Amino acid sequence: MRRHAPQMLREFRAPDESGAEARAWSVVQAAYAARDPAVRSRPHRRLALVPVLAVIAAGLVLSPAGARVGRLITKALGVRHAAPMLSSLPAPGRLLVSGPGGTWTAAADGSLRHLGSWSQASWSPHGLYEAVVSSDRLAAVDPQGNIRWAVTRPAVSDPTWFSPSGYRVAYLSAGTLRVIAGDGTADHLLATHVAPVPPAWRPGEALGPFEVAYVTDAGRIVVRDGDTGNVAWTASAPTKPRQLVWSGDGRRLVVRTTRDVRTYDGGGDLVATLRVAASAAALSPDGRSLALVVNRDQVLVGGRQLFAGTGIRGVSWSPDGDWLLVDWPAADQWVFVRAAGAPRVAAVSRIAQQFSPGGSVRAFPQLEGWCCTVQGSSG
Amino acid sequence: MSISGEPVAAADSLVIGGELGRRRPRRPRSEQALIRGVLAGSEADLEALFRRYWPRAYRAAFLIVHDHAAAEDIAQEAFLAAVRRLDRFDRRRQFGPWLSTIVVNRAIDWIRARSARRETAGDPVAESPSPPDPPIGRYSQEVLNALASLSPEHRAVIVMRYLLEYSPGEIARALELPRGTVNSRLRRGLDALESRLGEFDPR
Numbered sequence: 001m002r003r004h005a006p007q008m009l010r011e012f013r014a015p016d017e018s019g020a021e022a023r024a025w026s027v028v029q030a031a032y033a034a035r036d037p038a039v040r041s042r043p044h045r046r047l048a049l050v051p052v053l054a055v056i057a058a059g060l061v062l063s064p065a066g067a068r069v070g071r072l073i074t075k076a077l078g079v080r081h082a083a084p085m086l087s088s089l090p091a092p093g094r095l096l097v098s099g100p101g102g103t104w105t106a107a108a109d110g111s112l113r114h115l116g117s118w119s120q121a122s123w124s125p126h127g128l129y130e131a132v133v134s135s136d137r138l139a140a141v142d143p144q145g146n147i148r149w150a151v152t153r154p155a156v157s158d159p160t161w162f163s164p165s166g167y168r169v170a171y172l173s174a175g176t177l178r179v180i181a182g183d184g185t186a187d188h189l190l191a192t193h194v195a196p197v198p199p200a201w202r203p204g205e206a207l208g209p210f211e212v213a214y215v216t217d218a219g220r221i222v223v224r225d226g227d228t229g230n231v232a233w234t235a236s237a238p239t240k241p242r243q244l245v246w247s248g249d250g251r252r253l254v255v256r257t258t259r260d261v262r263t264y265d266g267g268g269d270l271v272a273t274l275r276v277a278a279s280a281a282a283l284s285p286d287g288r289s290l291a292l293v294v295n296r297d298q299v300l301v302g303g304r305q306l307f308a309g310t311g312i313r314g315v316s317w318s319p320d321g322d323w324l325l326v327d328w329p330a331a332d333q334w335v336f337v338r339a340a341g342a343p344r345v346a347a348v349s350r351i352a353q354q355f356s357p358g359g360s361v362r363a364f365p366q367l368e369g370w371c372c373t374v375q376g377s378s379g
Numbered sequence: 380m381s382i383s384g385e386p387v388a389a390a391d392s393l394v395i396g397g398e399l400g401r402r403r404p405r406r407p408r409s410e411q412a413l414i415r416g417v418l419a420g421s422e423a424d425l426e427a428l429f430r431r432y433w434p435r436a437y438r439a440a441f442l443i444v445h446d447h448a449a450a451e452d453i454a455q456e457a458f459l460a461a462v463r464r465l466d467r468f469d470r471r472r473q474f475g476p477w478l479s480t481i482v483v484n485r486a487i488d489w490i491r492a493r494s495a496r497r498e499t500a501g502d503p504v505a506e507s508p509s510p511p512d513p514p515i516g517r518y519s520q521e522v523l524n525a526l527a528s529l530s531p532e533h534r535a536v537i538v539m540r541y542l543l544e545y546s547p548g549e550i551a552r553a554l555e556l557p558r559g560t561v562n563s564r565l566r567r568g569l570d571a572l573e574s575r576l577g578e579f580d581p582r
Contacts (some may be wrong), residue, residue: 004571005573005576006521008521009537009538010521010542012519012522012542014438014442014447015447020450020451020454020496023455024429024437024454025429025433027459028455028462029425032417032422032462090551100488100491157536223394258461260491275460310487311456314558330455330459363485
């Protein structure tokens with residue numbers, strides 16, 4: 001038998017190997033076609049290409065046709081002329097990032113601060129604190145990374161602050177939904193049989209009511225009071241919800257499912273369905289614009305293609321709503337795309353390296369939010 | 380260690396030559412020659428390098444993460460990362476093991492990140508929009524089921540040893556683990572794997 005397992009492993013074939021190979025080759029080929037100048041052999045020709053590619057990159061936000069051309073050029077290779085280091089943000093605010101190197105904040109001037117070896121984090125509504133988790137621990141830390149309070153619970157994930165006051169934090173723990181006060185007291189169980197979808201607080205008044213939306217194991221959407229447990233409404237979706245996003249005024253709940261994007265009004269009635277299989281969604285701070293990542297290769301805002309490139313993961317709005325940060329692991333880049341005013345694109349490369357200094361594992365970090373949007377959604 | 384057991388792409392192994400267009404076999408170009416070609420701007424050499432190493436990279440990633448979309452991303456990103464750094468690559472080393480190390484480390488990291496987010500493989504909600512395609516090939520589903528019982532770290536050493544054909548010493552260096560840890564993970568992993576595969580043993 002000892003000879004059998006290795007033989008079986010050698011005969012193993014993964015699903016859709018030829019399809020995966022063809023897709024990957026198209027990306028690698030495109031990346032090579034616009035590779036880094038250091039790899040090129042004819043520098044004079046390279047210099048001639050630079051302005052052309054820059055124009056194409058700018059064209060990404062000019063028109064759908066421009067986006068299609070740009071897509072060919074930027075397939076997983078990244079925006080040309082990306083800055084090698086994060087030196088500033090194009091809009092006010094701070095970024096919150098988690099990855100193998102722990103949790104970090106990035107200030108508007110590009111300075112980074114390591115908050116600790118946490119695996120997930122979220123901003124408090126005004127950016128005064130961060131809720132962070134690591135394995136079996138939930139904590140609130142200040143911007144310097146000092147722990148203000150902490151609780152131990154099994155399998156903690158997805159901490160989410162109530163907005164606008166931050167008086168409550170909802171989080172998942174081993175298939176349950178729990179709520180704790182913003183000062184670390186009154187931790188209590190709110191629901192069991194909860195799916196691993198981040199809960200979403202309904203924005204409201206500072207002192208409540210504190211209503212939170214979550215998804216059950218069976219895929220049902222539930223909105224209930226975080227203190228009393230009273231159910232406000234429930235709704236079912238034909239396909240599994242993956243993300244919940246409240247509008248800033250709390251009058252709409254956007255539910256991204258595996259097949260579409262649904263909008264419910266404050267009473268739980270379905271008011272709109274967008275039949276698109278998005279992999280991430282983020283509402284602008286004013287709640288008027290919905291950014292979607294579709295097919296992991298394009299960012300749509302209001303139906304308009306704003307950016308394209310293979311392997312996009314998520315998007316996050318700047319606090320002023322003027323910029324979108326596109327989270328692009330395949331290119332190891334963050335791309336800032338102006339969503340308002342004249343089109344502009346700015347990119348930063350080597351993101352994995354910048355947030356894993358000295359670590360043996362370099363992986364693209366998770367963008368947790370751009371402080372201080374009301375929702376803080378980063379897809 | 381042999382890492383180049385994959386069939387070389389047809390375009391790389393055959394040429395059409397001579398007045399009659401006779402096919403004659405051409406010796407596959409060496410890895411060093413391909414890398415030199417890639418650095419000099421040859422897309423054909425890049426494709427040859429890609430075709431040579433992609434299947435194992437994708438299989439290795441899939442066997443560790445058990446998610447074909449993630450495996451595709453991991454292998455693709457690893458290859459792109461390797462090509463980006465090719466000008467700094469020490470050509471005395473072999474490209475395949477270097478790429479495999481990137482793939483395996485990224486796959487382990489993906490598992491850890493997913494675990495942190497509690498999106499386990501059995502979760503009915505967190506997975507891909509459509510049901511994952513089953514693996515094909517003799518025993519493939521059985522191998523996948525058996526590997527599912529192992530931790531990511533055990534999966535990684537098993538995959539590196541028996542799919543990628545690393546020696547235990549090479550695994551230790553690639554994963555920055557003590558040799559004894561690798562040996563014990565191999566032993567325990569293989570024992571667990573074979574006891575489960577025994578249930579499917581057709582003999």
